[in-house]
Amino acid sequence: MASLVFTGGCNLTCPYCHNAGLVLDPDAYPDYPLEELLADLKKREGFIDGVVVSGGEPTIDAGLPAFLSLLKERGLQVKLDSNGLAPEVIADLLDRGLVDYVAVDIKTSLGRYGELHTMPVKTEVLSRTVQLLKNATVETEFRTTCIPHLVSETEIDEMGALLKGAPLWVLQQYVPAHAMIEEWQEYNVYRPEQLYELSRRAERYVERVEVRGI
Numbered sequence: 001m002a003s004l005v006f007t008g009g010c011n012l013t014c015p016y017c018h019n020a021g022l023v024l025d026p027d028a029y030p031d032y033p034l035e036e037l038l039a040d041l042k043k044r045e046g047f048i049d050g051v052v053v054s055g056g057e058p059t060i061d062a063g064l065p066a067f068l069s070l071l072k073e074r075g076l077q078v079k080l081d082s083n084g085l086a087p088e089v090i091a092d093l094l095d096r097g098l099v100d101y102v103a104v105d106i107k108t109s110l111g112r113y114g115e116l117h118t119m120p121v122k123t124e125v126l127s128r129t130v131q132l133l134k135n136a137t138v139e140t141e142f143r144t145t146c147i148p149h150l151v152s153e154t155e156i157d158e159m160g161a162l163l164k165g166a167p168l169w170v171l172q173q174y175v176p177a178h179a180m181i182e183e184w185q186e187y188n189v190y191r192p193e194q195l196y197e198l199s200r201r202a203e204r205y206v207e208r209v210e211v212r213g214i
Contacts (some may be wrong), residue, residue, distance in 0.1 A: 002050045002079065003041060005066070008030075009056040011085055014107065014116045018145060020180035022056040039069065050100070059086035068098040078104065084129035094136055101139045104129060104131070106169075108150045109158035115150070127162065134166055142206075144169035146190055146198060151183030156198055160205030170208040171199050173213030 006019070008026025017023055041051070051071050058064050059082050071078055079101040082090065093099045107116055110123040133140045140165055151159075159199060162167055173195060179185045190198070192214045202209045 001076045002052050003044060003048050003049045004054065005037070007053065007055045007058045008116045009060055010055060010083075011060055012083055012107075012117050013056070014175065014178040015174070015181035015184045016145065018104055018175070018178040020179075023103040023180065028055065030069070034067075034070075036074045038074075041071075041074065041076070048076070050079060052081065052083035057083055057085070059089040062088070065073065065093065065096065067097060069096075072079070072098055077101070081105075082129075084105070086130040087125050087132055090129055090131055094132070094138065099119060099138055101141075102133055102136070103141045103143060104133065106130075106142050106144050106159050106163065108144075109155040110162065111158070112155070129186065130162055130166070134209075138212045139165070142166055143172060143212075145174050146171050146195055147184075148188055148190055152199070153198070153201055154203050160202055164205045166206045168208050168210065169198045169202050171195060171202060171211055172209045175213070 006022060010020045010023040013023060019027060053064070053068070057090055058080060068078055068214070077100040078098060080090075080093065080099045081103050082105070084090070084104040084106070090102065105111065106126075112127065113121040113123050130142070144159065174187070174189045176185045176187050176189065195211055195214060199209045199211050
């Protein structure tokens with residue numbers, strides 16, 4: 001059992017993001033005072049084993065390492081959710097033993113990442129993160145939200161080449177109702193059998209594939 005902590009701000013603006021407020025207007029959300037947060041976690045001792053830190057994008061928050069250090073001092077395990085665009089931050093967290101599990105979103109083929117932001121995306125840094133985590137000693141998963149017009153067999157093969165040899169690749173169903181951009185709320189989703197077909201294709205590249213959300 002884990003508590004979930006969100007950070008504000010992101011270095012992507014994915015049209016299908018479910019946390020639009022944290023991405024587009026993080027200042028609209030007041031910070032939860034650190035001492036209150038730690039006190040709340042203290043109350044949950046014996047009930048929770050760790051904390052999941054998600055966003056937004058946690059790795060753009062300069063206070064992340066210090067916060068994770070406080071969690072580890074309290075004997076809590078830490079799972080980090082990230083888009084993988086800050087390999088130097090993730091490498092530092094790994095070197096300092098501040099994370100126990102890292103989940104990185106691989107959103108589509110690298111050549112299509114420009115569709116996910118209002119400015120160019122330096123995808124070479126994502127490649128560096130993938131290689132870093134392939135060799136990491138902590139548990140790692142890569143995960144892809146399968147939106148039909150963004151993730152097809154072609155993109156599975158291109159992402160698969162990037163992830164080749166990785167321990168776990170999670171393919172998850174798209175839930176359009178909460179998409180940040182209204183147009184994307186109308187997009188179709190894969191039928192379960194189609195998603196499983198993509199998973200069988202993905203199995204060519206990684207040690208294990210899971211399907212979630214169906």
